[in-house]
Amino acid sequence: QAKTAQSGALRDVSEELSRQLEDILSTYCVDNNQGGPGEDGAQEPEPPVVNGEKETSKGEPGTDEIRAIDEVGDRDHRRPQEKKKAKGLGKEITLLMQTLNTLSTPEEKLAALCKKYAELLEEHRNSQKQMKLLQKKQSQLVQEKDHLRGEHSKAVLARSKLESLCRELQRHNRSLKEEGVQRAREEEEKRKEVTSHFQVTLNDIQLQMEQHNERNSKLRQENMELAERLKKLIEQYELREEHIDKVFKHKDLQQQLVDAKLQQAQELLKEAEERHQREKDFLLKEAVESQRMCELMKQQETHLKQQVSKSGSWSCASGVPSLGPRPGGGKWDPRSRTTLTAV
Numbered sequence: 001q002a003k004t005a006q007s008g009a010l011r012d013v014s015e016e017l018s019r020q021l022e023d024i025l026s027t028y029c030v031d032n033n034q035g036g037p038g039e040d041g042a043q044e045p046e047p048p049v050v051n052g053e054k055e056t057s058k059g060e061p062g063t064d065e066i067r068a069i070d071e072v073g074d075r076d077h078r079r080p081q082e083k084k085k086a087k088g089l090g091k092e093i094t095l096l097m098q099t100l101n102t103l104s105t106p107e108e109k110l111a112a113l114c115k116k117y118a119e120l121l122e123e124h125r126n127s128q129k130q131m132k133l134l135q136k137k138q139s140q141l142v143q144e145k146d147h148l149r150g151e152h153s154k155a156v157l158a159r160s161k162l163e164s165l166c167r168e169l170q171r172h173n174r175s176l177k178e179e180g181v182q183r184a185r186e187e188e189e190k191r192k193e194v195t196s197h198f199q200v201t202l203n204d205i206q207l208q209m210e211q212h213n214e215r216n217s218k219l220r221q222e223n224m225e226l227a228e229r230l231k232k233l234i235e236q237y238e239l240r241e242e243h244i245d246k247v248f249k250h251k252d253l254q255q256q257l258v259d260a261k262l263q264q265a266q267e268l269l270k271e272a273e274e275r276h277q278r279e280k281d282f283l284l285k286e287a288v289e290s291q292r293m294c295e296l297m298k299q300q301e302t303h304l305k306q307q308v309s310k311s312g313s314w315s316c317a318s319g320v321p322s323l324g325p326r327p328g329g330g331k332w333d334p335r336s337r338t339t340l341t342a343v
Contacts, residue, residue, distance in 0.1 A: 021226060093282070100112060100286070109286070110287060110290065131265045134258065138259070141255055145251060148244070152248075155237065169223065176219055180212070184209075187212070
């Protein structure tokens with residue numbers, strides 16, 4: 001009865017281990033079929049967690065080093081761009097001044113300034129739209145990266161479970177082997193002891209030995225099958241891990257590209273806002289100056305009219321006939337007989 005109970009316990013342990021393996025396999029396969037990380041792109045994985053600590057890839061630069069290199073490269077790349085921007089801004093102001101000088105009336109100059117302001121405002125709006133699109137794409141990439149991290153955590157958890165199950169199977173195999181050796185030794189001793197006294201029971205003992213050997217062979221076969229399945233699963237997991245590594249690296253490169261584009265768009269937007277403010281101030285100054293010139297010209301016109309009217313009164317008083325308005329917009333000066341052209 002004790003042997004039967006012990007063999008039943010061993011059978012229960014084997015069944016429990018088989019059930020745990022099936023649960024792990026079913027759970028892991030379901031997680032893989034529910035959408036892998038390679039559907040929408042790839043990204044670089046985080047280092048795997050071993051004993052509560054993250055492994056770092058040997059020979060690869062850290063995040064701080066990459067960030068420092070990027071900052072140095074951006075600084076070197078920004079210097080010639082700033083010089084080009086300053087030159088371009090000077091050219092634009094020069095072209096704007098030349099365009100305004102070609103116009104004859106203040107109204108035309110003001111209309112040209114308004115048109116230029118509208119173009120700059122439209123360019124500013126387009127830059128804002130592009131920046132919003134880049135921010136939306138960046139948020140999508142961050143969500144995909146978080147999803148891939150979750151998948152990686154699940155894979156690490158499945159690996160730890162499989163490793164613990166493998167250790168349990170090894171202990172179970174050793175116990176089965178020791179039990180088989182001990183049982184064979186006991187049966188052999190019993191057979192030798194009983195042979196001289198109970199020859200009749202020899203067939204029963206031999207039958208039990210055959211049954212035990214058959215059961216041990218079945219258990220051994222089951223263990224070999226489990227070991228083979230574990231080996232295949234470990235190989236699949238290693239291939240999966242390599243694929244996730246490649247996916248994470250590609251996704252990180254995409255993230256860096258989006259960050260660079262976003263930074264460039266922000267710099268362009270800031271530059272456009274500064275240029276818009278400078279041009280706005282310049283246009284306001286031009287408008288004030290144009291208004292002042294208009295007032296001054298009106299005052300000069302009034303003064304000239306007064307002088308002409310005084311000159312006409314003097315000519316009438318002295319007997320000289322006054323001259324009427326001359327064709328072409330000019331007026332006669334009775335004193336010099338010359339034409340004053342109205343500005």
